[in-house]
Amino acid sequence: MDLLDVLPDFDLKPHTHLLHSLDKNNVSVSQLVALAPTEIARICPLPPRDVDRLVRDIVKALQQDLLRGVKRKRKNTADTPGGRQPEATGTKVNEQTGVSTSDLNFDRALNEGIRPGHITEVVGESRTGKTTFALGLLLSVQLAPPVGLGKAGIFITSEGPLNTKRLNQMLSSYADVLPEQRPSLDRVHTITVTDLEAQEHILRYQLPVAISRYNVGLVVLDSVTANFRAEYGTRTAAQLADRAAQLTNLGNTLRQLAIEHDIAVVVTNQVSDRFDDSKHLFRSSPAATSSPAASLQNLPPAVAERRQETQSLDHQQRFFTGWGDDKGNTQHEQLKTPALGLAWANQISARIVLKMESERQEYAGGSVWKDKNPSRTFAVVFAPWAPTTKPPIRYEIAAQGIVSITAPEKRVGASKVTDGEHAELLDEALWATDEDDEFP
Helix, strand or coil: CCHHHHCCCCCCHHHHHHHHHHHHCCCCHHHHHHCCHHHHHHHCCCCHHHHHHHHHHHHHHHHHHHHHHHHHHHHHHHCCHHHCCHHHHCCCCCCCCCECCCCHHHHHHCCCCECCCCEEEEEECCCCCHHHHHHHHHHHCCCCCCCCCCCEEEEEECCCCCCHHHHHHHHHHHCCCCCCCCCCHHHEEEEECCCHHHHHHHHHHHHHHHHHHHCEEEEEEECCCHHHHHHCCCCCHHHHHHHHHHHHHHHHHHHHHHHHHCCEEEEEECEEECCCCCHHHHHHCHHHCCHHHHHHCCCCHHHHHHHHHHCCHHHHCHHHHCCCCCCCCCHHHHCEEECCHHHHHCCCCEEEEEEEEEEEEEEHHHCEEEEEEEEEEEEEEEECCECCCCCCEEEEEECCEEEECCCCCCCCCCCCCCCHHHHHHHCHHHHCCCHHHHCC
């Protein structure tokens, strides 16, 4: 149970008889707040009245903690000259905005780089340069603001040792930087994690000490997928639930580190194959109908089917996975999705997708295929500080890292509807219900 992680000062004495059962059933604070006390009591099981008392105390403690944070923010604002926020003075107190990618086009797409205080995921197939991209950040974070943070980096690897030969090759591209400002391998620290137990121990206990000791501004986890795939090979319901809980704990730990130490956290992720859309399943299977099915009965069949399809995960995942949103892509490229599913996608702040698109050449009687003329693209799928990248930026893997090979192009912000398929979501007829007549 993560109660003391969320509320370190919470008084456990009145509720000690509940903790063992809650911890045994992996009940988190978010579940205690979101679910009904009777549901928690049924899962554990525990007396509903005692659970209700615990939930009320937790909610009260969360509200008080939030209020203390607001007061601290107001106090810090009042301590600035004139009692105004830094933006109101017309000058920027802190010029740094993020960790540069060392490429102008990528930095523009990211609105000045990777931001501290957030978890940023870099996802892609093999040979797209995910690790190379992360290694470049380990060097650029050492540069003085506003390009970097002037701090060291930590590389946590689960797929083999740090490639120091490649890192040294990339370091040679900083030869024109003044010696006292030039990045150094001495400020890149690394550790290997072989399983989830070792990974959790390092992230919870060793990493916070290392961040303070070495003045770290960037932590890279390469990759987040390897240990989970090794320990959760099968897909039973119990294992999927356990994996989702582990991913939530990992996300909470990394997010807490990013916020408390004001560091940038970058994780690399692999991809999984995705089968073709399942429209035929929704048309033929009544089990696929969601709970508001009754409201669909009075709609024309075409409208009901279209609404049901747009509300399905198969349709919506194109907007946050990075695959499927572009109609111009080949079918082969669309059938990919980031590993670890929606449980992990809910833990990250930003997702960057690196794709390798290529022509497919058939030979040997059609039984063997090979890639021809591969081209790689970079795109921001979602981020709280940057819009979706449209169109994607083409790049190549060079000695100094991944480098864009296109001129800056005009991109469309995420809030502007330019695709006809997306624009139809604004059609009022698609979302009309019987209640509209009762409550005009």
